Amino acid sequence: MTMSLPLAPELQVQTWFNTDRPLFLAGLRDRVVVLVAFQVLCPRSVSHGVPQALRLFETFAPDEVAVIGLHTTFEHHDAVNQSMLKAFIQEYRLKFPIGLDQPNSSSPIPHTMERYKMRGTPSLVLIDRRGLIRKHAFGPVDDLRIGAEIGALTQESPAVARSSAA
Amino acid sequence: MTMSLPLAPELQVQTWFNTDRPLFLAGLRDRVVVLVAFQVLCPRSVSHGVPQALRLFETFAPDEVAVIGLHTTFEHHDAVNQSMLKAFIQEYRLKFPIGLDQPNSSSPIPHTMERYKMRGTPSLVLIDRRGLIRKHAFGPVDDLRIGAEIGALTQESPAVARSSAA
């Protein structure tokens, strides 16, 4: 754990679901954050990423670990829309906060996907209590391994963490 | 097997994918037809119905058993559109013919769903070589059982079948 760990870029979201107010990583310091990027027409997002996000949300205490969904895509822009995401969230009974990535008028890659340099969906980003990126994975991730990594991050003291990051 | 078996209503489809020309049950007599109704935002369609349709298509010879997908829904009409279905078919690499059910201007229930009185998705309809409905199921169906039913139907002679239905 050194200064070289990258600070997680802030989320840039067009519309939020399952939350009264927009979420910002800056407001989630002291919590571990799991950012799960998915797309409703992406087979591995639907078979692995979304169900795992649901299990993560059900397993960890929300004041310890914040699970955040991010719907994002660099393709199928004429197919994907806000109504579809809303219906998907309803049908899959997702209760965790989900943001629709902010489209980019000058690129097919929306803003948050661009900032995180995601390769596609599903992607999973682990952010520690200080806001540093500790894992950035593209494709399915084992429950056992991600559980272990989150479990370890929850044991880091934010205070200690801050001083070691200073 | 008696006269009381219902004749399968004709399909009424807005747009076809994976076929050069529109499909009609009338043109599929002498083949067993498996009609798989699904919806891209329906969890059990995506986890069970569509993968089973794919396995059916890969298991049976197409001149013996015609597997036909039908995208249909009585809700989420502002979310579902032709571009979305096209992207879904591409992402899930579906190769069997799929029709988008014809919307009904006077009802949320599209025409083919209405004719078959489907309760929702996924639904599976088995149609014999004579065009008679032999099974109409709502919800997941076992591979073993549906395999056995299709296997049995393929053994029926269309000629004998026609005379026994006459």
Added chain:
Amino acid sequence: MTMSLPLAPELQVQTWFNTDRPLFLAGLRDRVVVLVAFQVLCPRSVSHGVPQALRLFETFAPDEVAVIGLHTTFEHHDAVNQSMLKAFIQEYRLKFPIGLDQPNSSSPIPHTMERYKMRGTPSLVLIDRRGLIRKHAFGPVDDLRIGAEIGALTQESPAVARSSAA
């Protein structure tokens, strides 16, 4: 379907479970028989072969399709015994008839395995109403495909079958 189909060799069993009397294929003519060979220490037998046998037993009417388990092995003879098979059947709640293959004093390969020239476990043998072998598979078999094959065999008339085999 020709004369060249091999007649299924008779079973040679040391002990039977789940049946009052020994079973012989000769006594099962007019039924389709599914013979499932397994071994309690064989991973694919336990994860695939035995659960599929259970599904087969639950799916088909016993007077149409007889599902018979055969415990057989060419190795681990000091590990495998009758008490173990009895406990396995109890623990896995298997209700279909299961025979323990007759050991061969002059070979590690027991008698029924030898007669059928099985390559190991799990193996599945499909026998038609006339007693002819219609499928002989080593390793896991798809539910959909085996369902279709059994479904087709159930449609064969024993009478017609007998004359075509005569």
Added chain:
Amino acid sequence: MTMSLPLAPELQVQTWFNTDRPLFLAGLRDRVVVLVAFQVLCPRSVSHGVPQALRLFETFAPDEVAVIGLHTTFEHHDAVNQSMLKAFIQEYRLKFPIGLDQPNSSSPIPHTMERYKMRGTPSLVLIDRRGLIRKHAFGPVDDLRIGAEIGALTQESPAVARSSAA
């Protein structure tokens, strides 16, 4: 984490597999220990407990987390024997240390099962770096949750742990 956590009883094993020398918890202080109790004729042991033990062994560094299998049973004593366990370990390609629980001449419950008051198999016991029991579960356990718990335990300093336990 208080004085009230129970110290894990020492293992009492008849025969060890996959290790050159007998294992004792006393020799594993400073490591997290996962003790997985299973039985080869127990369906949930074979479908869940053993595969999870294998995943645990493959996921964690052995000098951080010691995964130990314990074969134990309070029934089927005439069916279960050392040759069977040896063949099972070979067939399932298990590489982690596995002990056969020491039979008890005056009870059907073997010694280690008795000391841990296990209710049956599969059972999973998590032991921290100080040798204290932190989890004792009967039946299947989620990968995500057990991963998180082990991940958290690995972050505990043995030194700090010792003092807090002193």
